[in-house]
Amino acid sequence: MKFLKSVALSVTAGLFAAALSAPLAAAEALSSPVGSPVLEIGGAITNTNDGPLARFDMDMLDALPQRETVTATPWHEGVQTFTGPQIADLLELVGAEGGTLRVVAINDYAVEIPVADLYDNPVILASRQNDAPMSVRDKGPLFVIYPFDENPDLFNELYFSRSVWQVKAIEVHP
DSSP, X not given: OHHHHHHHXXXXXXXXXXXXXXXXXXXXXXXXXXXXXXXXXXXXXXXXXXXXXXXXXXXXXXXXXXXXXXXXXXXXSXXXXXXXXXXXXXXXXXXXXXXXXXXXXXXXXEEEEEHHHHHHSOOEEEOEETTEEOOGGGTOSOEEEOOTTTOGGGOSHHHHHHOOBSEEEEEEXX
C-alpha cells in the first residue's frame, strides 16, 4: 500500500510539473518572424516575441494547424473555400487572457469580437481563398471568416460586421 501511495504521489508530482512547464514551453515555441510581419497580437497576452507583442509572418501562420471553411459570404459570388488557423488556436498560442478582441484592419476599421464566438464556432483567420493567397485587393492577406454555412444563425449583419478583412492586428482585452 505504501508503494502505491508513493507511485501515486510521483505521478501526481510529475503531472503537476508538466502542467507548470506547459505555458513556458508555449512561450519558448513562439519564434520571431523571419519575413515581414502580417499580424500583431497585443494586449492581455503572456507569450510574446517582440516586447509586449506577438508578431507573425505568413510562414508562422501557415505552420499552425489549418482549417478549411467552405461557405458562402455576402462579399463573394457562390461558395468559397477559405483556409487558415482557427483564431482560438492563435489565442492559446499567445496566452490570451481576455474576453474580447479588438480586430483592426489595414484601413483602421476595428470591431470587437467576443472570445466566446471563437469557442462556440470554428472561426478562422483565413489567408487563402480557393487555395490561393489572398491579396490586399482581395480582402487579404488575412480575413476573419465565420462558418456561415455550418451555422446559418451566423448569416446576419452582426457576424458580417465581425468578419474583418485586411486584418493587421488583434488586441486582447480582459
